[in-house]
Amino acid sequence: MRANSPRLRYQATRNSLLFSSCLAALLLVLSTACNTLPVGYDQLRDRVTGTADTTLLPDSASSYARYVPLGGSSLLYLGGDADYVARPVLRFSILDTMSLDSITSFQLVLHQPDTAKSMGFICRPCSSEWMESGVSWLMADSFNHWLIPGGDFLRETLATGTLSGDSATFDFRYAGFDSTLKARIRNCGIGIFAQDTGIVAIYAGTGSNTTTAPRLRVTYTIKGKQTTRVINDVADASLVDTVVTRSQPLDLLVGSGVAFRTWLTFNVDSIPAAATIAKADLKFKPETKYRRTDTIIFGASRLTESFTVKGANARFESLPSSIARYIVPADSDTAVTIDVRSLVQSWVNYPDTLWVNHPPPDTLRPPDSLRNHGLLITSSPEWSKLFRLRIPRSGVHAPRLEIQYVLPPEDRFR
């Protein structure tokens, strides 16, 4: 009865109208408050001095290869083909105090991602110590070379067999060796050598699930009770070599495993120092020479030293300024595009004239590391799945730098 009274109905209608009006006003405000439409931009247009597009070709280009540490990789490579040869080295933390009298079995367990492949192998102890962060085909760590490129190994056989399926377990000879050799295995680790052709991948202990990491499985008896202990590897890396370093030296290559790096310089003197780089795309269409992955990641790193002076020893920024993902096409003509805007902006901000006009010991002379020494195109990271691409030196697929820049605004009063 009360709900139907005219006064209440009037109030309800009034409230709903009020609410609707508020909601409509709120929606109107929200729709116009948050947008970024160019209202009023023509009032500033005469202060915008203009944009310019330019395309630059490399002034210089070169390529070199480096044996790089591959300890960060999540895969270890074993085997050899026409392009690469690879062997993993592993190290386990085996306690030297472990009583081995009661051991009933000592096994090496390896897992591989490609269950269709098989590979015969033999496992030998290393004779030199190595560091995961520095070990490569040539170096045992950051400072010491192997005595023999590819690693120093003893002749004793620790394990042998054929890797197949998703995981394989092999008897590992350890308990029977003398204490000197045991100590060497503990300290220097082991190497695995392929006995067949082709390359297989093995899961590493880095970055992968610990259940697939290389491990030793030790079964022993304590007080009549059989116990199994798993010892995961504490360090692992692939030692990779390639024959490509010695062929086609003029090719511009980018690759992982054995790192191939391509150096390019572009002369940006034609761009005013005050310009804002709106776009700087480095484009090229590579030719795939070798790959074990469909997705390749490129990095562009700024050189901080002159390549023409120091060659392959020229320093560069370890973290790439920008990266680009490239899906290797089966038959399309997809090009690689790397956004190097920050690099180009840096080169433009510090033109060569700063160094020419301020010879040493002028305090206004900027540090040499800021100079335009060019950029390096690398695999990112260089321990990623094996690949090697060739960048054409000339032609429509050769590298080119497409730049769009905008000059700073004019003053409010002119």
Next chain:
Amino acid sequence: MQTANRRLQNPRAAFILHSAFCILISTFSSSASAQSFFNSRGLGEISPAAEARVAGLAGPAALSTLNPGIFVDLNQVSFHVTTLGAATLGAQGGSSRLLADVRPAAFNVAAPLPFGTRVFGGIGQKFSQDFDIWSESLADTAYRRHIIGRGGIYGLRAGLAKSLFDKVCIGAEFTHMLGGSRENWRFELDNGGYTSTDTIEVDYLGNTFKVGGSYQSRLFSLAAYYEPDLSLKASRNKRVHGVISDTTRLYVITLPHSFSLAAGVNPIKRFGVDIGLTVNPWSDATITDDDSMADLGYKNIWRGSIGAEYEIDSLHPVRVGYSQQVWYYDASIYQADTTEHPPVLVQVPSPISEMGIHVGTSVPIPKFGALDISGEILYRSSQAPSSDLEPVGPAGLKEIAGRLMLTLSYSEAWSKRTRRWGY
């Protein structure tokens, strides 16, 4: 009876005072921001007289504290603190954007001295250079420019006035002009970040003098002030990408004199009407840079207003007003001269016209003063003059601005009289 009234009034007064102070303090703690899409040009919008009481009457400047000779009736120490909330809806070429902000607007204080003299001072904004504008996407890229201008030119005023015969007042004030603007020209990436920023900073400095006078009787009031040439020394510094500093540029902007007139009449009890006229003949405004002088291209303009006040009762006045003006600088519109081959893009100056409707009232605060409130709706538009040129790009820019002004007015002794300082 008085005690009972005090008991009733005190909680109300405390509530109003508390609310007013909260609003004012919260706005004073915020920073000023965007006001008008037209502010990117010239010296920016001429800021209105920052008194809600005057704004409700359409802003006759000569009847505000901008006139140093307005203090006929001042018989106690008074001050005004004003805060301004503004929202501007800009529309152009089918797009629209809303800018909004709340900011402190002005502070004025005046005190009577012996022999009918008064001393007064204050600070307020003279020009606003706040704007916030996006560009369209640059060709073939996802990058856009976002240009944010912040700042303005402020006047720090101090003056003396002399009241004569309780009906006339003359006064003079010295104003130190100072302020600055900072424009950030940013590049926005498609992911929302900024890739670089170019910054242009301009600092302004100047001094000016103003004289004014008023005649106020029960039926009729007249007021006027005159401001001679204003020279603003400007110092510009430009930083590109935040790294490269351009050399500092110094120049002087000279604005010719200006004056304002107003008249008020109270034909019947509780009702008054006023008209105002402010003239800025600024076509001779110049910029001097390294001994070379150039015309700024400003115009001779005027602003007219008419307002009325009706007191519903002795404590609750209602004010309405209408104003019209043309801005002292032109907006720009681009048109194509098709008689040339290929067609040439021509920048056509287009006048910015503004009309406004103003309302206001006052809420008395017992034992303190009053809270003056005004609301304004302003319509601004820039239209290109008719020509043979062919329109290109977006059409003229239109703005609808809403302003809410609150002025907390303190009088040393509460007075029932609602008419203050000039009408």
